[in-house]
Amino acid sequence: MNIKKGKFTKPRGSAAQERARLEADFKRMTQSAGGRPDREPAGAQEPEARRKKRLKITAISVAAVLAVVVLGLSFFLWSYSRDDGLIFDNVYALNLNLSGMTQEQAAQALETQAQSLYGQSLVIHLQDRDLVLPPENTKVRLDAQAMAEAAYQYGRDGNMFDRARARSEAALSTHTMEAADFLTLDKGYIEDAVNQLGADLESTLTQPTAQVEGQRPDLSGYEGETGQEQTPIIPENGQTLILRSGQPGRHLDTQALEDRILKAFSQGDLSPISITYDETLPEKLNLQEVFQKYCLAPVDAVLDETTYVASQETLGYGFVVEEVQKQLDSAQPGQELRVPFQILVPEYTKESLEADLFRDVLAYAHTDHTWNSNRTRNLELACEAIDGYILKPGAVFSFNETVGERTAEKGYKAATVYSGMESVQELGGGVCQVASTLYYCTLYADLEVVSRAVHTFSVDYVPMGMDATVYWGSLDYQFRNNTDYPIKINASVHDGYVDIEFIGTDTKDTM
Incomplete structure (x- = not known):
């Protein structure tokens, strides 16, 4: 029988080749029959061919992805950078x-x-001036x-x-x-303007100076002119104070200012520019020290608060510090001032202090007394103790403290006094008339009565109700000086009268 060769048949080789093929097929079948896998077990090395194949596939995949990304990015960049003819944002x-x-x-x-x-215009503000461009x-x-x-x-x-x-x-x-x-x-104009400003400001620091020329005159001949305070008294051939004001050191950084101006134009901001130049101020001249060095200060009169008598003032010679200070403050830098020395009248003179003291009669009273020698002597002793007494503003006058106890050692005599409902003889009798006369003046001068008692019976030396009684150790007459000035009390006995006078300063007509 003839057999045709199909597509699954191969030409047979030599016997040896056929045998080798059969052994291989048998080995494969026996491995399959024993349950062993066709592939390599886990952990076994991957065959080189298969590994290369897998890497190749991975590389192709990555390349494809990158290609897509690059193409997309390129398209985005192309579209984003495409010129639309408009100015970019911001x-x-x-x-x-x-x-x-x-x-x-x-x-x-x-x-x-x-x-x-x-x-x-661009305006540049400096400390004391402006530059306008x-x-x-x-x-x-x-x-x-x-x-x-x-x-x-x-x-x-x-x-x-x-x-x-x-x-x-x-x-x-x-x-x-x-x-x-x-x-x-026009940078040349700007440069010239700034340089001119710098030149105008530039100055060298100099300190102020003070000196005196001439000789001090004899001041004794000017004592009678002390009342002319309103008109300065300048002695002939006297001394002159020569002052020269200080000058500050100034410097302007013109290059920095010019750069700032150009920057303002560059930025389109012509708002006013505030800039400061370097300045070192001179020391302030101490005119008080100058006065102490060259001048004679006036000495005020002083009022004795006990006697109210003022001491004699002393004239000064020099200048009025406050007035010269004003001139110096308004002087230009480096300016010279010439100040002639003058007679300096004290603020308080003896005349001015005493002018308002004891100038007015605030009250006056005189009461007649009986011609009893003992009683008259008692009146005289009491008035002598009071006469010339100065009552300070706000102070209280006490009859008993001023006159003191009426004793024989002081010369007081026995005279009639009221004691209860009786008239008796006691030392100092009659001094109540002095107290009553004081009371009368107190009322007339509108002073404050602090303590007063009246007699048991009416008296004949003052109108009814105008009396005041005193008794050592119990009854006292007191009044207060409620004015702003001292009051002097003049008291005396003569020609049958007790005279009391209050001398002070009447402000009623001037208020």
Whole structure:
């Protein structure tokens, strides 16, 4: 029988080859029959061919993904960096936001803004003066077209990646353009103005000085002119005080000021500039020390508060510190002042202190007394104790304290006194008339009565109700000086009368 070869048949080889093939088939079948897997067990080394195949597939997959990413990113960058003809976001110039404008729109906006900003004067404030730079002198001009073009070109240089990065940065941060490259200024005028200001301010520090020329005159001949306080008394051929005011040291950093001015124009900010120059002030001349060194101070009269007699004043010679201080304060730096010395009248003179003291009779009373020698002697002793007494403002006069106890040792005699409902003889009898006369003056001078008692019976030396009785150890007559000036009490007995007089300062007509 003839057998045809099919597609599954192979030509047979030699016997040896056939045997080897059969052994291999048998080995494979026996391994399968024993349950062993066809693949390599876990942990066995992967065949090289299979590993290479797997790596190749992985590489192809990664390359495909990267290709997609690159293509997508390239498309994004291309579309993001594509020129739309508008200025990028957050681009500022002259305090204007030019974002989204065309060049023409930006140029027009910048031109309008420049006219507003640069059409005013720039003012520089210093400590004591101003520097004004008007636009007609600075001749400031802005090239709005060039600045608009530069704003448009921002972020458009470089390749696609550079442009995309610039656009991205513009969206996140602000780009401010300086106007310096687009401005024209008369820098020579600005420099000259600043330098002139610096020259006007520049000065060297000098300290003030004081000296005196001439000889001190004899002052004894001017004692009679002390009342002419309103008109200065300047002796002939006297001394003169020569003062020279100090001068501050000043310096202005002109280069720093010029740089600041140019920066203001560059930024489009012509707000007033405040700047200070360096200044070292001179020491202040102490006129009190100058006075003590060269002058003679006047000495005021002093009022004795016990006697109310003023001491004699002493004239001074020199200058009035307060007046010269005003002249020195208003003097220009380095100015010379010449001050002639004058007679200095004290503020308080003997005449002025005593002028208002004891000038007016505040009250006067005299009461007649009986011609009894003992009683008259008692009146005289009491008046002698009181006569010349000075009662200070606010002080209280006490009859008993001033006159004292009426004793024989003092010369008092026995005379009639009221004791209860009887008339008896006692030392000092009759002194109640002095107390009553004092009371009369107290009322007339409108002074304050502090303590007073009346007699049991009426008396004939004062009107009814105008008496005052005193008795050592129990009854006292007291009154207060409620005026602002001292009061002198004059008391005497003569020609049958007890005379009491209050001398003080009457302010009723002047108030």
